[in-house]
Amino acid sequence: MEPTLNDAIPAIETTWVIVAAVLVMFMQVGFLFLEVGFSRMKNAGTVVPKILANFSIAAVCYWAVGFALAFGGAGWFAGTEGTFLGTTDPSAFPAMEFSQAAVPAKFFFQFVFCAVSLAIVWGTTIERIKFGAYLIYAVIFSAVIYPIISHWIFGGGWLQANLGMQDFAGSTVVHLTGATGAFAALLLLGPRLGKYGDDGKPNVIPGHNMPLVGLAVLVLWFGWFGFNAGSTLGAVGLRFADVVVVTQLGAAAGVLGAMLVSYVITRKFDMGMTANGAIAALVAITAPSGYVEYWAAPIIGFVAGVIVVGAIVWIDHRLDDPVGALSAHGIAGIWGTLACGLFTSPRLAELNGIGDGGLFYTGSFHQLGVQAVGVGAAFVSVFAASFAVFYAIKRVHGLRVAEEEERYGLDIVEHGMWGYPEAFMPVPGSEYRPPAMPRGWPPRQPAPVTQSQMATRFQEG
Amino acid sequence: MMKKIEAIIRHERLQYVQDALDQLGVSGLTVSEVVGCGRQKGYTEQYRGQRANISLLPKIKVESVVPSDVVDEAVEAIVAAARTGAIGDGRVFVYDVDQSIRIRTGEHGEDSVRHEEPVGWGH
Numbered sequence: 140m141e142p143t144l145n146d147a148i149p150a151i152e153t154t155w156v157i158v159a160a161v162l163v164m165f166m167q168v169g170f171l172f173l174e175v176g177f178s179r180m181k182n183a184g185t186v187v188p189k190i191l192a193n194f195s196i197a198a199v200c201y202w203a204v205g206f207a208l209a210f211g212g213a214g215w216f217a218g219t220e221g222t223f224l225g226t227t228d229p230s231a232f233p234a235m236e237f238s239q240a241a242v243p244a245k246f247f248f249q250f251v252f253c254a255v256s257l258a259i260v261w262g263t264t265i266e267r268i269k270f271g272a273y274l275i276y277a278v279i280f281s282a283v284i285y286p287i288i289s290h291w292i293f294g295g296g297w298l299q300a301n302l303g304m305q306d307f308a309g310s311t312v313v314h315l316t317g318a319t320g321a322f323a324a325l326l327l328l329g330p331r332l333g334k335y336g337d338d339g340k341p342n343v344i345p346g347h348n349m350p351l352v353g354l355a356v357l358v359l360w361f362g363w364f365g366f367n368a369g370s371t372l373g374a375v376g377l378r379f380a381d382v383v384v385v386t387q388l389g390a391a392a393g394v395l396g397a398m399l400v401s402y403v404i405t406r407k408f409d410m411g412m413t414a415n416g417a418i419a420a421l422v423a424i425t426a427p428s429g430y431v432e433y434w435a436a437p438i439i440g441f442v443a444g445v446i447v448v449g450a451i452v453w454i455d456h457r458l459d460d461p462v463g464a465l466s467a468h469g470i471a472g473i474w475g476t477l478a479c480g481l482f483t484s485p486r487l488a489e490l491n492g493i494g495d496g497g498l499f500y501t502g503s504f505h506q507l508g509v510q511a512v513g514v515g516a517a518f519v520s521v522f523a524a525s526f527a528v529f530y531a532i533k534r535v536h537g538l539r540v541a542e543e544e545e546r547y548g549l550d551i552v553e554h555g556m557w558g559y560p561e562a563f564m565p566v567p568g569s570e571y572r573p574p575a576m577p578r579g580w581p582p583r584q585p586a587p588v589t590q591s592q593m594a595t596r597f598q599e600g
Numbered sequence: 601m602m603k604k605i606e607a608i609i610r611h612e613r614l615q616y617v618q619d620a621l622d623q624l625g626v627s628g629l630t631v632s633e634v635v636g637c638g639r640q641k642g643y644t645e646q647y648r649g650q651r652a653n654i655s656l657l658p659k660i661k662v663e664s665v666v667p668s669d670v671v672d673e674a675v676e677a678i679v680a681a682a683r684t685g686a687i688g689d690g691r692v693f694v695y696d697v698d699q700s701i702r703i704r705t706g707e708h709g710e711d712s713v714r715h716e717e718p719v720g721w722g723h
Contacts, residue, residue, distance in 0.1 A: 333612060546612065547643065555646030564635065564645070564654055 152240035152373040159369020160248040162362045163255060167194055169359035170258040174265050175558070176351035177411075177462045181548025182266045183347065184558025189261065189273050196274065197254045197281035205253060206246050208286035210234055213295040217287050234295035238372035248369060249293075252313055253285045255366070259317025260525075262464030263325040267332075267545050270553045272324075272532050276525075280320060284524050288316050288517055303494035304513035305483055305506070307382075308370035310426030310475035311517050318469030319518050321460075323525035327533050330459030332545050341455050349410045356414045360390055363421045367428040378490075382428045386421070389428070389440030393420020396444025404448070411463070412448050418467040419447035423475030427482055429491060435482035442478075443471045476514050480507030602697040602710055603671045607662045608636065608690040609682040614660050618721045620677035621664060627715040629664035640688035659690060665697050667710040 171190045175183045197205075204222055210232040211218030220231040227242040229235075235245050257280050261273065290296040292312045298304040306312055336342055346352065367386045368379040397416020401409035423443035424436055431439070450466035458465065478497075483506060485496030495506050532538055539545075544552040557563050609617060614631065621629060635656040642655040666674050675692055683689050702712035 546610075551643055551645065555644060555651075560647075563658060564656055 155374040159365035162365025166362035173355035177346035200282040260320040307429030315472035388436035389424030392437035392440035393444035416444035419471035616681035
């Protein structure tokens with residue numbers, strides 16, 4: 140059968156969804172280097188197998204049951220169809236039926252979201268958690284916790300279908316969920332050794348590589364265009380271009396907001412805060428990215444950049460969150476979700492078919508209330524489930540390495556090798572060699588005079 | 601005669617050692633990251649399937665030249681501040697020092713390695 144022009148539409152939609160999903164997959168690189176950069180050298184290597192293992196566990200679990208729970212039907216609590224991607228019939232996944240993209244593409248796109256959310260969980264736990272805890276929680280998170288929350292808000296569950304909660308690409312579903320898991324883990328894990336002095340004041344434990352943090356932030360920013368603009372699940376209709384612009388404006392304003400506030404407070408252009416400002420703004424603009432006009436984006440992003448600085452300073456006095464995940468993903472995720480209730484344009488709410496316009500258009504607090512209920516429901520559910528899982532891990536397997544092991548560092552204790560071996564041990568073949576002398580030094584000795592030259596000279600003389 | 605104290609200690613005891621010496625009027629110290637071996641067991645390291653036993657453990661070396669009248673106190677203070685009671689607490693060595701000059705002022709001898717008021721390093 141000859142392909143017709145009508146076949147081109149699903150092909151275009153599928154192409155954009157796959158491209159966007161691959162961009163989101165690349166965000167794993169961002170999370171990897173963000174955590175590496177914010178860790179001390181002795182804990183830099185452990186992040187590599189952690190990210191690879193989590194990404195892989197999530198793939199298998201999300202394929203087996205996660206996708207079915209999240210999108211396989213329109214039940215109020217969870218879906219049922221499509222375990223092991225047993226069907227690729229679009230009608231089995233009604234919440235995504237508006238898009239003509241192929242079901243496997245939609246599956247892959249939703250899976251990489253799950254993997255992002257899982258990666259966020261570990262930001263608070265670095266430098267002291269047992270490696271096994273990652274593996275156990277990853278199974279439960281990617282098979283059950285994340286899918287159910289995403290069903291409620293993305294997949295036609297009660298928050299989306301019954302209340303009309305707006306979360307375009309997952310400020311709550313992905314970021315608040317990950318940060319809430321991180322919060323539960325942190326409460327059971329406690330601070331790193333030496334984080335709080337005898338007087339309870341927080342000590343500075345600087346990450347070892349800020350350039351890697353910079354790389355990570357820009358990689359995440361890059362991936363975010365897939366994250367937000369891909370959530371259109373299609374290119375036809377050209378909405379995705381608007382979402383790209385909204386995302387960029389939000390993120391840019393977040394950087395400026397965080398830089399400004401950190402300068403006002405500390406009189407320095409803080410490296411880590413600027414990075415956190417970018418992430419916080421990207422998180423905040425995620426929920427509104429498909430619901431707001433251009434003008435609202437810089438406001439939402441700027442506010443996120445401002446509050447993330449305050450949140451990090453405030454939290455640091457109480458909880459040891461080495462990468463700022465609670466602030467950048469949690470607090471900013473809440474702000475972004477609530478921002479829909481303020482800034483959502485009625486035109487776009489109608490286009491997406493979810494909820495109403497925000498307070499600034501309609502003068503009604505209704506949508507803001509819905510957003511608040513959604514945030515509360517997601518936080519309470521994820522926190523309860525995650526706390527229970529981490530509590531069980533703590534009792535059965537143990538959550539934290541021994542004190543002596545923490546001092547050695549997770550790299551050598553959990554993996555038998557450092558991320559930077561030469562910083563810690565003599566490595567054969569790298570013994571000290573004196574540096575090369577400048578060119579022309581030492582001056583060349585005159586060549587010894589040969590017998591025949593002597594004979595010649597003697598004759599001339 | 602001035603003495604040089606060299607202490608090999610645990611990383612996490614450094615601040616306590618610094619505070620103790622500051623209180624005694626020691627005017628400065630030099631700290632380096634070192635690796636070494638002693639009674640404390642090393643660990644097994646593994647790289648892509650290959651194993652190797654590593655006996656060298658990271659420690660902190662603190663060096664300080666102190667006036668003769670505070671040597672004993674300083675050594676006691678270091679030992680007290682660095683001790684945890686577990687294997688791997690480290691060692692303290694004391695050497696004679698012939699001369700000391702503070703470069704900025706040209707002061708010689710004991711005056712150049714003493715201060716009157718605690719500075720509060722790291723606070």
